Amino acid sequence: DVKVTQSSRYLVKRTGEKVFLECVQDMDHENMFWYRQDPGLGLRLIYFSYDVKMKEKGDIPEGYSVSREKKERFSLILESASTNQTSMYLCASSFASRGAETQYFGPGTRLLVL
């Protein structure tokens, strides 16, 4: 079974704090993704990575950065957390071959920024 894990299920942070969200997958997937999910807006892609040390901006990268130093691990960084970054954050991974590969999601991290 594919397993994608995220470091925290719930986080509470203060405005201006630097926040790290970590994601680990155990299926040797090339691609990894970070999304945020908000009511009425669906899933929106923040960043994705198709290889170690490679990253591409998604639809809403502002205020976020990412790091992929190892194939199995993809980190999302909120440089200076703001209240509008309160959201559910979802990590996903997939194989790269053929293009239309299924994304497998982690359990999510619910972040509250006060």
Next chain:
Amino acid sequence: EDQVTQSPEALRLQEGESSSLNCSYTVSGLRGLFWYRQDPGKGPEFLFTLYSAGEEKEKERLKATLTKKESFLHITAPKPEDSATYLCAVYNFNKFYFGSGTKLNVKP
């Protein structure tokens, strides 16, 4: 504009009352259409991938179908444990497009 639209937004069914959820898309160059189930506070769980019009996939009480413009998720004789939000996603040449989901509530 490339987009994925799911309807209805919410659906309440009695246990055993069959129905269908719709996912319509205007995304060009479809390479795959995906259905996920999401329980409250959890990540989406993969259900099906459909690659071409006419394809069908089944799993227990769920059956997914695909045409050139839309996909249906048919739920036959649903049970309360089928209550969840069902998400549809479309992949074209280089991007996934997600719908906003249909929240299904099955009453005993």
